Amino acid sequence: MHRLNKKAGDYGEKAAEIYLKKSGYTILNRNFRCFLGEVDIIAKNKDYITFVEVKSRWSDTYGLPCEAVNYRKKLKIYRTAKYYIASKSLINYNFRFDVIEVILNHQNDSYDLKFIENAFQI
Structure with missing residues (x-):
């Protein structure tokens, strides 16, 4: 991954975490990885x-960030989520898949964030 893209991703994930905490979410895990894939934030x-x-993107010139969450990516997230649920024995909860888009500003440290609740189902 290009260093600039990695920086955008890290910054976007931190912005998303701050947004979720301010919105009343408890962060359970960040960058959860297993042999099936990765989930950026579990809350x-x-x-x-x-x-x-x-x-996260530096602009929407090539489309909205959420458009990068294609069927293959959704399936990986779903399978990783199933593994997480089973490994933590989470039985008394509802589950949901959300997407957070972050468009970063080149000139300063500002950004636009869009929270898409229940963004997809498998």
């Missing part, structure tokens, strides 16, 4: 466990 809000994919 809890009330009786929901949410699996959040964060997509």
Whole structure:
């Protein structure tokens, strides 16, 4: 991954984490990895466990960040989420897949963030 893209991804994930915390979510895990894939953020809000994919871009010139979450990516997130749920024995929760888009500003440290709740289902 290009260093600039890695920087955008890291910055976007931190911005997403701050947003979720301010919105009342508890962060359970960040960058959860297993042999099936990775989930950027796993968070809890009330009786929901949410699996959040964060997509960051420097601009929307080549499309919206959420458009990068294609079927193959959704399937990897879903399978990783199933593994996480089983490994933690999470039985009394509802589950949801969310996407957070972050468009970064080149001139300063500002950004536009869009939270897409229940962004997809498998």
